[in-house]
Amino acid sequence: MKLKMTSKEKRELLLEILFTLVLLLAADFAIYILLNEWTRHIPGVASGIFDIKMSLTLGPNTVKFGNWGLLFVFIATVFDSFILYWRIVHQYRQIQLYHVISELHYIASGHFDHRIPFVLNGSMQRVVESINALVDSTVESMKEERRIEKSKDELITNVSHDIRTPLTSIIGYLGLIENKQYQSEEDLIKFAHIAFVKSNQMKSLVNDLFEYTKVRQADTPLNLMTVSLMSLFEQLEASFELEAKEKGMAISTKMPDGDLKLEADPEKFARIFNNLITNALKYGKGGKNIYLSARRMSDDEIEVQVSNDGEPIPHDSLPQVFERFYRVEKSRNQKTGGTGLGLAITQRIVELHHGTIKVESNNHLTTFVMRFPVEQPSKEEKVEELD
Template sequence: MKVMKLHSIRLKMLFMLLSSIGITAALLVILYALSTLILSIPAIKPPLVWIINHIGSDPVMLVAGIILFFASYYMSTKWFVLDLQKIQTGLQDITAGRFDSRIELKSQDELGGVASSINRMTEQLNVYLEEIRNGLREIAKGNFDTDIPVQSGSQLGEVAESINQMSRQLHQSILEERNAEKTKNDLITGVSHDLRTPLTSILGFLEVIEEDRYQDEVELRYYVNIAYEKAQNLKKLIDDLFEYTRINNGLPLDIREIDMAQFIRQLIEEFVPALEKSGMECKLAAEEGLVIRADGAQLVRAYENLITNAIRYGDSGNRIDIAVRSDGNQVSISFTNYGDPIPERDLPFIFDRFYRVETSRSKQTGGTGLGLAITKSIVEIQGGEIRVRSDQQRTTFETRFPKVV
């Protein structure tokens, strides 16, 4: 349509040019016809006769024709030039960013159509920019769920989409920052509570000993033994806490290829005394030749936690089943015990810091509530994943790592 309008404007300009030429020719004919009458005018005759005698009638007609052509062309295109100037001024305003400016043309021709198209364009731009401004105001107020309408196929639409993405990312960053702050506060609260409890007991028993409020050496040794056990638990908590923060702060990893069947066999051998003491046995079902890339030392720490938990809480089942198998492009390593199940309400929080399924039972067995959190961190920083399933028959912790082909 724009091409048709430009073509029509060119035709009109050609028509005005031809019209000016026609008007000039007609005026020259009229002047030639009236030349006798003009020469009869006393005031004009002497200079006109002199010009004709000395210059000639043809040059005079040529000069007169040129003057008449420019005069007629100017008169016929004056309105056209004025309309073009209005359009140019409007376009300059739009270029300067004043999208509320309008080009006012009374003509209904092609130039009027061009002006109307420009006005509609600027009106649409102004409306869309107002939507973008309103969206930005809402985002500035903290309403990050505000979505600016996106007009496909336009650069302003791309700007609106970029703003929406920025808003979502900013919202996500703020949520993560708040979550990090909450996590830090929860960690401080948990650490304070778990450190205070054994420390209070230690100080209490040491105070009894310091003030000689024991009956005999047997009672003294009893108090010392309790204080020693509490100090051991306190040391374990501090060690676990240090390990957890070290892992989550990005400890250096020594990544190597590990044959998981051999790796798990060696790990089980280290637990033979603990298994015999608990009256349990460990069975391994492993596919050979399954290799992953991981830090062996860190992986030992993670799987030690899983086997220790299986012995600690699954002793009523008398055995632990460990399976190493291929599952697509992953290697699955699962640890199954047949003790008491983990309550369903606790499963979503089992890997949270300081979370204990049975508080009294965990304290009796020396649990700090950090073991599974450490295991999860170790597995995930090496590109793996960990999950847990539990029912009345069995509890299974499963880790998965990408398989090395």
């Protein structure tokens, strides 16, 4: 919207115009009197004015003035008009600047959802746009800072909870051993075993937390190499074969386009599939199969899927499965629930490889769908993406 001046500002602008006009007319009158005296007493002045009159042209025609007074009025009118216009523009810009500063003070007082609403002309409009852009950037930075602070608080809360639970058990059972409150050697072995299992749970949490913190860093380095998906799938089948049999499940692969290769960090890339297969074995209750498949989408992109036919993920949990510490299994049971970091780590590693990941789940299959570029962008291309 256009800037609307107040009645007071309009009066001040009008007074400024009248005051400037009076000063200019007074100056013109004084100069006219002075020139009149000079022409009467100094012949050279009159001769010079005559020469100026004769040399004035306007286009193809010569401008003729009956006497030097008309010439003076013409020159004074042009000069006064320019000065008056400049003063009006200057005063109006001062009014605009006052409104901009008032709006800025209003925003600075805590009204961060407010923006300067009016549209100005020229450089003042660029100032308004710059201020609004700066406020937007500042507000976004404040929101991001609050999100980070909230994220830190949640991290501390979740880590404290997940460490305290096994730690309480460890202290409890070691306390029984320390105070010799066991009936037999069999009880002693049982208590020590429980403490050992709980210690491993804590170790798993610390390892996942360290890995998550490491991959969350924006400058996480990737040791890029050419990775064969067929070889990777064969290694995964072999490493999870025994665990899958114990769960009554089988792992199979499908690669309709033959062996596919892409550029990736082998260690981090394998972590993606380790996490997804571990999740399928742990949470795919009633399932019999885990499927690994890959296909070429284009010359530059490959799609990889990890599926299982176990219990589906509830529809309302799908948008949250990649959130840190989120568990579909709400009880945070240490036997069935993991650290809640596995899928968050998986998503971040996919992003580090400039890929995408999503999850689909129905009564037949739960599928994690990932897409990766065949070649990772160079440093120059990354800079262009940021720009």
